[in-house]
Amino acid sequence: MKRTTTAKAVNISARLKGLLPREVIRLFKLIDRIAQQNSCAVFLVGGLIRDILLGVRNLDLDILVEGDTPRLVKALVKEARGSYVLHKRFGTAVVTLPWPVRFKSTRLANAKIDFATARKEIYKSPAALPEVAFSTVREDLSRRDFTINAMAASLMHKNFGQLIDFFNGRSDLAGKKIRILHDKSFLDDPTRIFRAVRFEQRFNFKIEPHTERLIKEALKGKMIERTSKARLKDELILILKEKDPGKALSRMENLIDFGFIHPKIHFTKGQEQLFSSISKTVAWFKSVCEGKTTDIWLVYMMALLGDLDMSTLENVCREFAFTKTERTRLCSYRKNNLEVAKFLGRSKRLSPSEIFRQLKPLSDEAILCIVAGSNSKYIKRRIANFLLKYNKVSLKISGKDLAGLGLKAGPEFKKILTAALYAKLDTGFRHKKQELDFIKRFSAGHK
Numbered sequence: 001m002k003r004t005t006t007a008k009a010v011n012i013s014a015r016l017k018g019l020l021p022r023e024v025i026r027l028f029k030l031i032d033r034i035a036q037q038n039s040c041a042v043f044l045v046g047g048l049i050r051d052i053l054l055g056v057r058n059l060d061l062d063i064l065v066e067g068d069t070p071r072l073v074k075a076l077v078k079e080a081r082g083s084y085v086l087h088k089r090f091g092t093a094v095v096t097l098p099w100p101v102r103f104k105s106t107r108l109a110n111a112k113i114d115f116a117t118a119r120k121e122i123y124k125s126p127a128a129l130p131e132v133a134f135s136t137v138r139e140d141l142s143r144r145d146f147t148i149n150a151m152a153a154s155l156m157h158k159n160f161g162q163l164i165d166f167f168n169g170r171s172d173l174a175g176k177k178i179r180i181l182h183d184k185s186f187l188d189d190p191t192r193i194f195r196a197v198r199f200e201q202r203f204n205f206k207i208e209p210h211t212e213r214l215i216k217e218a219l220k221g222k223m224i225e226r227t228s229k230a231r232l233k234d235e236l237i238l239i240l241k242e243k244d245p246g247k248a249l250s251r252m253e254n255l256i257d258f259g260f261i262h263p264k265i266h267f268t269k270g271q272e273q274l275f276s277s278i279s280k281t282v283a284w285f286k287s288v289c290e291g292k293t294t295d296i297w298l299v300y301m302m303a304l305l306g307d308l309d310m311s312t313l314e315n316v317c318r319e320f321a322f323t324k325t326e327r328t329r330l331c332s333y334r335k336n337n338l339e340v341a342k343f344l345g346r347s348k349r350l351s352p353s354e355i356f357r358q359l360k361p362l363s364d365e366a367i368l369c370i371v372a373g374s375n376s377k378y379i380k381r382r383i384a385n386f387l388l389k390y391n392k393v394s395l396k397i398s399g400k401d402l403a404g405l406g407l408k409a410g411p412e413f414k415k416i417l418t419a420a421l422y423a424k425l426d427t428g429f430r431h432k433k434q435e436l437d438f439i440k441r442f443s444a445g446h447k
């Protein structure tokens with residue numbers, strides 16, 4: 001498809017200055033000066049340009065270089081006292097500058113910038129990783145996925161902010177369309193099928209009819225099956241990291257379906273509701289448990305894979321190359337969720353230590369998935385108590401104190417400390433002396 005534009009030059013420098021921190025604009029000037037000294041041309045490229053045009057703040061700095069990227073990067077790092085990691089073969093580099101940058105009212109300690117030499121990619125066989133040859137900004141943009149992602153802006157002093165838009169990306173942004181650049185795009189890289197859905201749903205756009213037809217042809221040609229499962233998983237995770245992943249998964253169910261994971265997986269109306277409940281639960285969790293590093297996407301993944309039987313789930317985890325800790329958390333949820341929900345859903349009184357014992361072995365992700373999947377007021381209250389109160393309780397005494405009581409170190413220590421913790425949860429000891437008294441009584445009773 002030839003959609004090059006001859007429309008009059010558009011300059012987005014005012015938008016860049018309006019939406020990016022002042023320090024970043026200053027950084028662009030520095031990059032341009034060093035680029036000039038090293039005879040390079042530099043452009044801002046990719047998702048950031050799309051977002052700036054949409055008025056969305058984004059600080060993913062991707063800089064495209066026509067010229068010698070390693071030389072440019074080394075000179076930049078020397079001047080700005082940063083560090084870099086270079087991938088010579090691909091002509092890419094990640095630069096970290098120790099500048100405090102303020103972004104969305106957060107002070108970022110470092111500015112991370114991705115540099116890439118303009119390149120073209122040659123796909124020797126469909127769905128395989130491409131070979132790379134260095135080229136021009138135009139060729140670099142033409143290897144990209146969608147028109148809205150194939151724009152760049154000059155960072156050079158002579159025309160700072162001039163938009164480079166060979167494929168009418170700006171007009172597709174205005175028309176809310178996801179459109180590929182050429183007909184073989186999904187054959188070259190079938191993960192773009194997932195990306196099309198992700199961007200469509202994120203921005204409330206529409207995959208335009210020709211692009212949708214090409215997706216269907218690629219699916220008929222079994223392109224997903226020919227793609228590495230690890231890459232498919234990575235794309236699925238990106239979808240689950242979106243603000244409203246349920247919307248994207250409904251679209252996937254209709255367009256692609258989840259047979260590529262397992263024929264038993266369907267994104268049903270029930271799951272749609274579960275996803276919406278997870279989203280509310282997660283918002284609550286973030287507001288009450290600040291600073292926890294929870295993998296929210298994994299909560300959604302638990303919900304998506306939760307109906308598979310254990311051995312199928314283990315196979316899926318292996319085939320799709322989930323990491324060991326992801327696998328452990330997914331399998332532990334699958335193994336325990338029904339039983340835990342049944343136990344916590346009882347109207348009979350449960351002591352804090354009984355609730356603690358049920359929930360402590362589970363990951364936060366599993367706990368969130370259980371609470372989101374339940375309508376029981378008992379479960380909700382008990383899980384809230386666990387997260388907000390019981391899980392924060394700890395003993396004042398230590399192994400040293402036990403040794404002071406004449407107790408011998410060994411497996412017995414752990415047993416005694418656990419018993420003391422349960423007693424503290426149930427009776428609310430406030431002083432170290434109460435804990436010590438309990439331990440004296442406990443160990444006397446176990447002699």
Ligand code: CTP
Pocket residue numbers: 046047048060143144145146149150189191192195
């Ligand atoms: N890209 C592509 N094909 C892919 C992956 C990426 O053409 N399979 C190109 C797109 O031009 C994209 C750029 O590489 O804009 C950077 O990729 P990525 O960071 O994944 O995309 P963003 O557009 O920045 O997405 P997001 O907003 O989700 O970060």
